[in-house]
Amino acid sequence: MHPGPLMKIEYSTRHLRLSGEDGFQHTFHAFWLRESSDAPGYRDPITGHKLQNANEIPLNIAIARATAGAERLEIEFTDGHRAGYAWDRLRRAAEHPISDELVGEKLLWDASLGIPRWHELESLRADPQKLLALLSDLARVGFALVRHVPAVNQGSREFLDLIGYTRMTNNGDIEDIKALPRGQHYDLSMTPRALEPHVDNPYRIPQPGYTTLHCLRNDAEGGESVLIDGLFVAETIRRERPDLFAALSTTPVVYRYCDDQAILENTAPFIDVAPDGRILHLRFHGRCDQVVAADPDVLDTFTRRGGCTPASSPRLRRNWSSSCSRGSCSWSTTTVCSTHGAAFD
Template identity: 30%
Template sequence: MYDVTIAADARSIALSAGTTAPVRFHAIWLRDNAWDPETRSPGNGQRLIALRDIPADTAIASAEVAGNKLRVTFTPEGKTVDYDIAWLLAHAYDRAHAQGRGRAAPRIETWDSGLMSAVPVADFAVVKSDPAALRGWLAQVARYGFGKLTNGPVRDGALFDVVDLFGYVRETNYGRHFEVRTEVNPTNLAYTGLGLQAHTDNPYRDPVPSVQVLYCLESSAAGGENMVVDGFRAAERLKAENPDWFDVLSRHCARFEYAGSEGVVLRSRRPMIELAPDGELVAVRFNNRSTAAITDVPFDEMETYYAAYRRFGEIIDDPTMEVTFRLNPGESFVVDNTRVLHARKGYSGTGTRWLQGCYADKDGLLSKLAALSGSFAEAAE
């Protein structure tokens, strides 16, 4: 049984149950989050009013608990709204908030080479036909930042079938997709047999494509194994080793540029380690091939910046950070391009190696995961 108490100034309430600590909510927050049909559209849940339509002096005239509902009457509107208590508690903000710069979000798990024995992998045909399997695989991708699919079709354009599982292709100057195989006079080093340092793609874009798909169609050349590194774990390691180095890479912007194709000049200015205002890790941008002259670091900090940049690269290159796997025809992997760096080992000029790649966006993947999770939760009720 829940109890509700109105604060002396009527600007907030406290909701409690038994011996548990009370959870407080401000009157203005409650009014803004009302779900009555005059405030929210019944069809899509979007607000029908703006904050300007809510009186600035909103207070609570009365509040009472009735079963699993909290009924609140607001003044000066004289409006009464019922709230689901479970929803209120799930969205409570009167709690201890996470502290510290460089922390990962609660929903994700950082990793190193120890994940090699538990690579998130699923069968393409299964996730395509079974929503529960798709939800499970997408949840792993969201948690670890990458995932592999096996037993897909071996045909030109099959990578679009992977994107169709969760979202939409993001077209760039490379087209709807790009070929990854050896070329003569390539416009990008990705099209050679050289090994590539672990990197995030397209750091010169704003915003960067937040999901990348690589799909294997041919793989008879020796070498060319794919490799992924958790950029957030690398950032955590740098912070643990030298907080000043972490700080300098997260406080100052690097610059990135690509001008390898006629008529294309792409530039961006972002930190290599990007944090939200509350200190949560947001993104890592790291690509030695596309880093332009760094000009946004003060003279007195530039040597420290380069020491930090060097060490961050050494951590990323550390074999204990990498998870390596080979893609065979019909196999693919999806990577969160804002977090997980990818690379490949060098491969020989004999045999063939043909991958196709494309970009998508993480909001589509997370939207699909949320929708599937909601559907299963409703079915369980």
């Protein structure tokens, strides 16, 4: 947007309306414009943080004069403040009110996604562009595969340190997951039972962001590993079964974990939806979730989720590593699987 295709600037005291030849139009609020000022002295030059609180701006702030320049719109406000607004900045604020510059657009996927690419620890370490490619996979499809991570206890530490901070919990930071003798386990993941697709640790506040699984040794015959895009499932439900989506995103479910050291509990719907419609979190864990004893009519819809659980949705299946048969969702399917083998090639 620049003054060329900009046809009209109209303003009253409280509103400023911009219309372009290409069909763009947006009405800006005078208070929004005043608060968005980046005039010298109004923002910290290093942090960009505002140096004035919104509540120091008069509520009746109005536009005294607006003038179109070549690069910027110049505005003088009734409190004497003057500021310039680059045309591009105004257009972006109107057309993309929610910034997405830090993460790419999410890709919803099913089994047609095919075999995901492998990332190599050595390359991630040596080449920032390779690391960016892995982070892009995480942001866009929700998981990434890494190999040649040292197959020793705590061997994933170096990889983890490349991409973020490990959250300490009552499980420690890196946990050894293996089947324990009967009576010693305190979680179904420590038994030889097959685990259905689920989201990890929905009973934690906050839920895990990314979960990493590092296969040191695969001593199982057969088996298969499954990855599911929870966002794809949720968006499909939203499109095809809006009544069910409403039930799953509003009916409280209690998630609970306990052992002799800790009780972890959260109450929340299966799906958290932001006011602007974005899906924020998924919580699907058939073993530790318990829907509340809500109104039977609500539960009538809620329980008909049967046909829509991830278990029946398209998914990636590979004879991959029996240690990796877990999915985790937060924002998206967020499993980082790191193996030293090549079972997925």
